[in-house]
Amino acid sequence: MSPQRPRTTRDFGQAAQWIAVLVLFAAIPLAGKKFFVTMANEVLVMGLFAVAFNLLYGFTGMLSFGQAAYYGIGGYTVGLLLSKGAMPFAVALPAAAAAGAALALLLGPLCIRLTGVYFTMLTLAFAEMVWGIVFKWYGFTGGDNGIQGIPMPALLRSPVRYYYFTLIIVFTSFWLLRRIVDSPFGAVLQSIRENPERTGFLGIKVRRYELAAMVLSGAFAALAGGLFAGYQHSIHPDMLHWTKSGEVILMSILGGVSSFFGPLMGAAVILFIEDMIGKYTEFWEIWIGGIMLAIVIFFPRGVIGTLDSWIARARNRERTADGTSRS
Amino acid sequence: MEPPVLEVRRLSKAFGGLKVTNDVSFSIRRGELSAIIGPNGAGKTTLFNLVTGKLAPDRGEVLFKGVRIDGLPTAEIARKGIGRAFQITSIFKERTVLENVLVAVLSRKRMTGRLFRRAASYSGAVGEAMEALEMLSLSGKAQQRAGSLPHGDQKRLDIAVALSLNPEVVMLDEPMAGMSPEERATTVDLLRKVWREKSLTLLFIEHDMDVVFGISEWIRVLNQGVLIAEGTPAEISRNREVITAYLGEEIVE
Amino acid sequence: MDSNLVFTQLIGGLTSSMTLFLVASGLTLIFGVVNVFNFAHGSFYLLGAYFAYQLVSVSGVGFWAGVLLAALGAGAAGAVMEFFFLRRIYGRGGEAGFQILLTYSFILIIDDVVKMIWGTDYKSISRPEILDGSLTIGDLFIPRYDAMVIGMGLLVALGMWWLIRKSRFGRNLRAISANREMASSLGVNVPVALSLVFGLATALGGLSGALSAPVRTVTPGAGVEVIIGSMIVVVIGGLGNFWGALVGAFIIGEVTAFGILFLPQWAILFAYAVMALVLVFRPQGLLMKRGIAG
Numbered sequence: 001m002s003p004q005r006p007r008t009t010r011d012f013g014q015a016a017q018w019i020a021v022l023v024l025f026a027a028i029p030l031a032g033k034k035f036f037v038t039m040a041n042e043v044l045v046m047g048l049f050a051v052a053f054n055l056l057y058g059f060t061g062m063l064s065f066g067q068a069a070y071y072g073i074g075g076y077t078v079g080l081l082l083s084k085g086a087m088p089f090a091v092a093l094p095a096a097a098a099a100g101a102a103l104a105l106l107l108g109p110l111c112i113r114l115t116g117v118y119f120t121m122l123t124l125a126f127a128e129m130v131w132g133i134v135f136k137w138y139g140f141t142g143g144d145n146g147i148q149g150i151p152m153p154a155l156l157r158s159p160v161r162y163y164y165f166t167l168i169i170v171f172t173s174f175w176l177l178r179r180i181v182d183s184p185f186g187a188v189l190q191s192i193r194e195n196p197e198r199t200g201f202l203g204i205k206v207r208r209y210e211l212a213a214m215v216l217s218g219a220f221a222a223l224a225g226g227l228f229a230g231y232q233h234s235i236h237p238d239m240l241h242w243t244k245s246g247e248v249i250l251m252s253i254l255g256g257v258s259s260f261f262g263p264l265m266g267a268a269v270i271l272f273i274e275d276m277i278g279k280y281t282e283f284w285e286i287w288i289g290g291i292m293l294a295i296v297i298f299f300p301r302g303v304i305g306t307l308d309s310w311i312a313r314a315r316n317r318e319r320t321a322d323g324t325s326r327s
Numbered sequence: 328m329e330p331p332v333l334e335v336r337r338l339s340k341a342f343g344g345l346k347v348t349n350d351v352s353f354s355i356r357r358g359e360l361s362a363i364i365g366p367n368g369a370g371k372t373t374l375f376n377l378v379t380g381k382l383a384p385d386r387g388e389v390l391f392k393g394v395r396i397d398g399l400p401t402a403e404i405a406r407k408g409i410g411r412a413f414q415i416t417s418i419f420k421e422r423t424v425l426e427n428v429l430v431a432v433l434s435r436k437r438m439t440g441r442l443f444r445r446a447a448s449y450s451g452a453v454g455e456a457m458e459a460l461e462m463l464s465l466s467g468k469a470q471q472r473a474g475s476l477p478h479g480d481q482k483r484l485d486i487a488v489a490l491s492l493n494p495e496v497v498m499l500d501e502p503m504a505g506m507s508p509e510e511r512a513t514t515v516d517l518l519r520k521v522w523r524e525k526s527l528t529l530l531f532i533e534h535d536m537d538v539v540f541g542i543s544e545w546i547r548v549l550n551q552g553v554l555i556a557e558g559t560p561a562e563i564s565r566n567r568e569v570i571t572a573y574l575g576e577e578i579v580e
Numbered sequence: 581m582d583s584n585l586v587f588t589q590l591i592g593g594l595t596s597s598m599t600l601f602l603v604a605s606g607l608t609l610i611f612g613v614v615n616v617f618n619f620a621h622g623s624f625y626l627l628g629a630y631f632a633y634q635l636v637s638v639s640g641v642g643f644w645a646g647v648l649l650a651a652l653g654a655g656a657a658g659a660v661m662e663f664f665f666l667r668r669i670y671g672r673g674g675e676a677g678f679q680i681l682l683t684y685s686f687i688l689i690i691d692d693v694v695k696m697i698w699g700t701d702y703k704s705i706s707r708p709e710i711l712d713g714s715l716t717i718g719d720l721f722i723p724r725y726d727a728m729v730i731g732m733g734l735l736v737a738l739g740m741w742w743l744i745r746k747s748r749f750g751r752n753l754r755a756i757s758a759n760r761e762m763a764s765s766l767g768v769n770v771p772v773a774l775s776l777v778f779g780l781a782t783a784l785g786g787l788s789g790a791l792s793a794p795v796r797t798v799t800p801g802a803g804v805e806v807i808i809g810s811m812i813v814v815v816i817g818g819l820g821n822f823w824g825a826l827v828g829a830f831i832i833g834e835v836t837a838f839g840i841l842f843l844p845q846w847a848i849l850f851a852y853a854v855m856a857l858v859l860v861f862r863p864q865g866l867l868m869k870r871g872i873a874g
Contacts, residue, residue: 063677065684110856113863117617117676118819121811122859128808129852136845182445184433184452191419191430198417201379202434203405203492209439242804246684253681283696289688296682297668 021261025167029160039275041163043268044170045228050251050263051177052220057249058257059181060213061193063120065245066127067221069107070100072240074222076134076141079235082150089153093169093226100222101215103130108214112207115196124242131240146236150229166227173220178260180216189213250292256302265303330393332357332528333409333496338377338387338397347373348384349552355496360522360529362539365549366572371532372414374549375498379411380404391496410494412485414501414532420474424465427473427484428456431491459491462521464513479510483517490521499531503538511535515542540564548572587720589837595726595795597833598733602788603806604813604825605740606781612820613757613777616666617676619683621785622807623690628654628786629793629802630694633703636793643708647790654786659779661686666778667771687803694800703798729791736784737826744822753777757820812855818865827866 028040049071056062074096081092111122134141141147156162180186188209191199200206229235238244247270248263255266273291277284299306331354340348347370355361363371376382378389380401389397396404405411419427432452433439447453460466463483468476473484482502489497502518503511515538522529533539539546540560547557550572556563563569607621631650635641641649665686669678707725714721744750752773755763764770789802796802813832817824832851839847858866 057677063680065680110859113859117611117680118815118863120676120680121617121815125808125811125815125852125855129849132848133846179443179445182447183443184430184439184441184446184449186442187426187430187433187446188439190422194419194421195417197381197401198413198419199430200401201405201411201417202431202488203402204434204439205400205402243688246688249681249684283692285688286692286696289685289692292681292685293665293689296678296685297665300672300678 022167022171025171026164029163034159037159037163039271041159041166041231042271043264044163044166045224045231046248046251046271047264047267048170048173048227049221049224050248050255050267051174051260052217052224053248054252054257054260054263055177055181055189055220056213056217057252058259058262059186059193060189060210061196062210062213063249064111064123064214064217065120065242065249066107066123066125066130067217067248068240068242068244069127069130070103070218070221071225071228071244071248072130072134072237073099073103074225075229075235075239076225077222078226078229079147079150080141082152082229083147089156089230093223093230096226096229097219097223100225101219103222104215104218105211108211108218111214112210124245127240127242127245131237131242134240135237141237142235144237146234146238148234150233150235152230152233156230162231166231169223169227173223174261174264177216177220181260185209185212247288250288250295253295253300253302254291256305256308258301258305259308262302262305269303329357331355331390332359332392333378333530334388334390334393335374335378336388336390338374338389339385340373340377340382341385346552348377350387351549351552351554352387353547353554353557355528355530357495357528358526359545360519360543361531361545361547362543363530363532363547363549364534364536364539368551369549370552371549372500373552375411375500375532378404379409379498405492405494408493408495410489410492410497412482412489412497412499412502414504416478416481416485418473418481418484418488420472422473423470424460424473424476424484425453425456425469428459428487428491429453431488432456432459435492456491459487462490462524463487463517479506479514482506483514486514486518490525493525494527496528496530499529501532501534503533503535511538518542584720585841589841590834591722591726591730593834593837594830595729595833596837597829598729599788599792600806600809600813600833601733601826601829602736602791603785604810604817604829605737605822606784607810608814608817608820608822608825609740609781609784610778611814612822613753614662614774616679617683617819618778618781619680619807620661620686620690621782621810622803622805623687624654624658624782624785625789625792625806626694626800626803627657627690628789629798630698630703630789631786632790632793633698633705633798636705637703643705646705647787650790651783651787654789655779655783657690658782658785659775661782662778663775667774687807691800691803700800703793705793705798707794725795732787732791736787740822749773749776809851812851814865815855816858816866818867821865821867824865824867 025040025044028036049067053064053067056064077096077099078092081087081095082089107126111119111126114122135144137143156165188199188204192206192209196206225239228239251266251270252263253266254269255262255264273287274284277287295302301309333355336352338348338351339346351374363374365371373382377384377397380396380399380403383398387397388395391407391409396407429446429452432455433446433449436452438449438452457466457469460469463486465480465483465487468480473481476484482505486499486502503514506514518529519542521527543560545557546560546563548555548563548569555568555572556566558566603621603625607618610616610618628650631653632646635649636643636646666679666682669682672678711725711728714723715727744753752763752768755766755768756770756773760770809832813825813828816831817828831854835850835854836847839850843849
């Protein structure tokens with residue numbers, strides 16, 4: 001019997017899914033409405049941020065409430081390098097990802113000394129610290145005003161061109177992240193999520209892998225932040241605010257943390273809702289809070305997760321109706 | 328004569344004022360198949376924890392192949408060649424049976440740092456994982472979700488995971504617990520086969536005396552943290568102190 | 581350095597320590613007994629402040645009555661959150677994550693509710709006349725209000741110690757904290773106790789907010805600052821450790837107060853630095869013993 005899982009229709013199905021989603025996103029500018037492009041661009045950026053967050057939460061089981069720090073560092077790296085450092089965007093964007101990784105290497109070792117709730121608290125506290133530094137350092141970061149009018153290269157100035165650029169970067173990142181999740185390294189992360197102690201008994205230095213997960217998550221979050229800065233042509237401390245961290249957590253749990261693309265779906269839904277709410281009232285927090293509350297209480301597996309279990313339950317019912325038994 | 332593969336010297340551990348492990352010393356020869364028995368609360372699992380690095384002893388030493396390992400982290404001890412299965416099954420329930428063992432194999436082969444190829448595509452590792460499952464008659468269930476297996480299979484999976492690390496010493500904590508008599512018999516046969524084929528040193532904790540007296544060559548008895556007796560099954564079954572320790576407990580003999 | 585300045589900072593630090601302690605003690609109490617990290621704890625501080633504003637500045641209720649009622653109001657709100665919402669997710673797998681998300685959603689909800697009712701501009705309460713001005717001890721001045729807050733904090737600390745150590749309720753809490761099922765089988769009414777302790781803890785947070793209202797402006801953002809500060813305090817003191825909350829609050833209060841003398845803009849960084857140090861050398865918190873009684 002072949003020990004390897006043969007390439008099944010499921011694998012081709014997966015590849016088809018990726019292509020379908022890519023084509024869908026690529027087709028959006030063709031509809032001609034600026035609003036769609038703007039919205040889709042934001043969905044891609046936040047989607048990347050959310051999927052990167054979920055590498056940490058859904059796959060490794062580490063609930064960080066401070067990922068906005070990395071997102072923001074990425075944005076500020078791009079913003080500062082372009083406006084004050086007169087660096088090209090092609091340098092600034094990778095630099096943003098590197099900055100995210102560096103920050104994770106700095107804060108990570110302290111955070112992983114604690115687990116569970118303690119870990120979450122700590123990530124929040126450190127993120128607040130980073131926000132505080134950026135917020136107050138008026139001379140360097142523009143303080144609570146941020147920095148506007150970031151010069152972008154001529155090639156990317158049109159929104160549609162920038163959108164396609166973002167699409168390429170984001171989907172390449174998704175591909176990389178997917179491979180990481182499927183790799184032996186990813187298998188270890190998932191084992192850590194389920195049973196960190198047992199994973200240690202397999203001879204694995206758990207903390208090292210947790211730190212690696214934080215670095216990867218931070219790097220991609222920072223990349224997303226850099227893309228956002230390029231899109232907005234401005235940066236602002238709100239990018240580092242803890243509500244940003246909360247937003248990306250909400251997107252992930254809405255979409256479903258146990259699926260790879262769940263957070264992307266969640267991002268689309270939340271951004272759409274925020275846009276709609278924003279048109280009617282300034283009191284958006286109560287709505288977002290309400291949605292989050294409803295998900296936690298009624299749909300703990302997120303939209304995708306709950307749909308999945310409904311489908312599975314329906315299939316089981318079919319099967320027993322057939323007369324065949326299944327454990 | 329070859330030095331003992333695992334040696335415990337004057338090992339002591341106390342929680343609060345309670346001495347859970349009290350000045351325990353013994354040595355295990357390479358290739359030995361032995362059992363640790365004792366009434367509930369005797370400190371057997373604590374002993375396992377002290378040896379495998381989950382706990383650090385207050386006093387005393389643990390030596391593996393002549394080198395001290397007490398106080399080292401669990402990952403390091405596992406790497407050195409001591410495998411362990413747990414009393415409460417500690418498998419990864421959400422993953423498939425194959426994935427459970429595959430992670431162990433990948434860890435042993437130091438392949439867990441690989442980031443880019445799918446884990447399932449490393450055919451060498453997958454092959455070894457399937458072999459480990461085969462040894463414990465689980466290869467037919469490779470793609471099933473581990474949590475969906477019947478209890479006895481889950482325990483065997485736990486053992487398979489421990490064995491995939493190719494350890495020299497395997498420590499099994501109540502491997503038969505919760506199994507039906509048929510499952511027990513099958514597992515005992517499998518264990519004996521594996522022990523012989525892989526030239527393992529096998530140490531297990533058990534309450535089922537049929538299993539203990541049926542399979543082990545040597546038995547050590549703990550009571551309230553103290554090693555009160557060790558010897559062949561025949562010697563132990565006649566030992567007064569052991570019988571007294573178990574009075575009030577059901578002995579299946 | 582001028583001894584007057586040192587003393588002023590000392591007192592100022594002590595006052596903010598007490599404010600922090602009131603909030604942090606509630607946070608650590610909830611964690612120790614209910615095993616929940618109440619992320620929304622700062623929001624009850626906020627509610628206490630706004631309730632006090634409403635009662636004292638708008639409705640003209642007396643200061644002391646207003647503060648007391650405000651604390652009770654915050655406590656009631658906390659008990660409601662626990663009873664109707666938090667309770668539904670006890671015992672779920674991956675529980676800690678859900679608790680955090682649930683309490684986070686309450687931060688957002690309470691934040692907007694406060695904005696909807698009272699708006700976003702600064703509110704204030706005036707101090708009762710009896711607490712205006714300062715006490716003099718030789719050359720040194722202590723603002724009367726600060727002295728009251730410090731005294732109140734110590735009183736609460738003693739009261740809580742008595743409650744936890746000496747009272748029957750406290751005994752029940754300690755039992756629940758050690759083993760919920762066992763406590764239940766020993767006859768403790770666990771669900772009632774959980775709601776009560778939650779309410780008590782949030783009432784303390786609300787008390788802190790109400791007492792702080794005359795000295796700090798009341799704005800929606802205050803809740804966030806407080807939760808971060810309390811988090812740092814409980815990490816330093818040890819989560820679930822009551823005396824740790826007092827010690828931690830004292831350290832952070834004074835470190836920040838003196839930090840302001842050296843680096844006014846970045847004083848808060850000192851607090852983070854202390855927390856980082858504790859994490860590196862003693863992650864379980866400064867006070868080693870576990871248990872809510874410290």
